[in-house]
Amino acid sequence: MNRFVPMLSMIVTLFCSGLAAADPDYQPYAPAPAAEQVSAPLFVVVAYSLIWLVLLGFVVSVWLRQRSIGLELEQLRRQLDQGGQ
Amino acid sequence: MKLHFFLLCFLVACGFVVAPYLIFFSAPVLPELGLIQKIFFFHVPSAWAMFLSAFVCAFGSAAFLFKRRRWGDELATAAAELTVVFGVLVLTTGPLWARKAWGHYWEWDVRLTTVFILFLIFIAVLLARRYGGPASRRIAAGLALFGAADVPLVYLSVKLWRTIHPKTTVVTSMHPDMRPAFFVSLTLFTLLYLVLLWIRLNLERSRGRLDALAVTLAERSTLCTLRPPAPPDYR
Numbered sequence: 052m053n054r055f056v057p058m059l060s061m062i063v064t065l066f067c068s069g070l071a072a073a074d075p076d077y078q079p080y081a082p083a084p085a086a087e088q089v090s091a092p093l094f095v096v097v098a099y100s101l102i103w104l105v106l107l108g109f110v111v112s113v114w115l116r117q118r119s120i121g122l123e124l125e126q127l128r129r130q131l132d133q134g135g136q
Numbered sequence: 137m138k139l140h141f142f143l144l145c146f147l148v149a150c151g152f153v154v155a156p157y158l159i160f161f162s163a164p165v166l167p168e169l170g171l172i173q174k175i176f177f178f179h180v181p182s183a184w185a186m187f188l189s190a191f192v193c194a195f196g197s198a199a200f201l202f203k204r205r206r207w208g209d210e211l212a213t214a215a216a217e218l219t220v221v222f223g224v225l226v227l228t229t230g231p232l233w234a235r236k237a238w239g240h241y242w243e244w245d246v247r248l249t250t251v252f253i254l255f256l257i258f259i260a261v262l263l264a265r266r267y268g269g270p271a272s273r274r275i276a277a278g279l280a281l282f283g284a285a286d287v288p289l290v291y292l293s294v295k296l297w298r299t300i301h302p303k304t305t306v307v308t309s310m311h312p313d314m315r316p317a318f319f320v321s322l323t324l325f326t327l328l329y330l331v332l333l334w335i336r337l338n339l340e341r342s343r344g345r346l347d348a349l350a351v352t353l354a355e356r357s358t359l360c361t362l363r364p365p366a367p368p369d370y371r
Contacts, residue, residue, distance in 0.1 A: 052254050053346045091171040091236055098175045101311075102182070105228075106328075113335050120342045129351045131356070 144331050151324030158317035166311060172236040177317055179229040180307070181325035183251070187287045188329060189215045190254065193261070197277035209273050210344065214278055214336035216261040218329065219283075222283060223255035247301035250290040257283035323362030324335035 159177045166173065193215035199208030230243040230248070242248065257279060265276040294303050310318060 054270050061222055070287045073361055080178060094236055095174050098232045099178065102178055102225055105224050106332075109332065110335070117335075117339050117342060120339070120346050122344050124349065126343065127346065127353055130331055131349065131353055134356075 141331075141334055144327060144334070147323065148327050148331050151320065151327060153275070155317065155321045155324045158320055161270060163314045163317040164311060169238070172233055175229050175233040177321045178308075178325075179226065179233060180318070181322045182222050182225035182229065184322060185325045185329040186219055186226055187290070188281075188326070189219040189222060189333075190258065190287050192220055192333070193258070193280045197280040201274065201281070203276045206344070209277070210337060210340040212277060213265060213332055214340050216258050216276070216280055217333055217336060219258040219303070220255065221332070222263060223251075223258065224249060225344070227255060243300060244300050246293045246297045246299045247290065247299050250286060250293050254283060254286045254290055290321055 149318075155177070159174055163174075163177070165171055193212045195214075196211030196215060198207040199205040200212060229249075234243070236243045261276045261279045262281060264279055265272050268275045291304070293299060294301055307318070
């Protein structure tokens with residue numbers, strides 16, 4: 052029971068902070084005037100490029116970390132085979 | 137097991153060919169939404185993958201915290217990192233759409249703010265895991281459970297409060313010709329999430345093996361140094 056009380060209090064805190072954030076006088080923004088409009092094709096290209104870059108970056112980072120761990124594993128195994136010295 | 141992984145990779149590769157084709161050539165460009173609406177087809181699936189990852193992380197954390205399962209810790213670490221990765225996608229594609237639709241990159245709207253909080257909590261999970269000291273795993277697991285509790289709040293925020301973010305009904309009320317592109321994209325991101333989780337989990341397992349091997353080596357070295365001295369030779 053003890054472990055559920057902190058969880059419950061966290062959920063209630065999150066919910067209450069959301070309630071407090073909701074301003075009853077809030078007015079949604081109107082779309083920007085035509086002069087401020089930006090190029091939609093450019094933004095679509097940027098968004099899709101970002102998705103590719105972030106995913107590629109993550110895969111490369113995992114691959115590099117995996118390679119470094121593989122090298123360390125190999126080194127430790129060699130040390131173990133040599134008698135742990 | 138390897139066959140399943142390659143099959144999954146093949147499906148993801150196919151998805152990355154089919155989904156853009158459906159999004160750009162099959163789904164219509166509605167005049168009231170314009171071309172910028174194409175971002176929606178990757179933004180919503182990214183958010184779905186982020187929420188899924190937060191729940192997977194919470195599941196692993198609960199298994200580690202309450203049942204002391206080692207795989208739970210590995211799963212939670214891998215999923216926490218993926219929550220941040222998909223969070224970056226959500227928080228970059230969303231503002232690009234918003235700039236065109238609302239005229240502003242960012243608004244401190246309830247939906248946007250709760251997603252940002254979720255993203256920060258999972259960054260905190262990774263930082264706690266990395267720099268938390270001896271209790272880092274338990275601290276990170278507790279934080280991950282706290283973060284997952286934010287997911288229902290993010291989902292319900294557009295229903296509970298007045299917000300400028302599109303409602304969740306945007307999916308059910310979607311133009312019928314947009315549905316194939318959307319659901320293929322959603323499936324693609326789910327499969328992509330599984331592939332990334334798989335490779336990240338492998339990394340965590342390798343790290344576990346490395347730690348175990350390092351401990352074995354250290355124990356052997358200690359045993360060697362603690363070996364009783366050889367009896368004196370009195371000949």
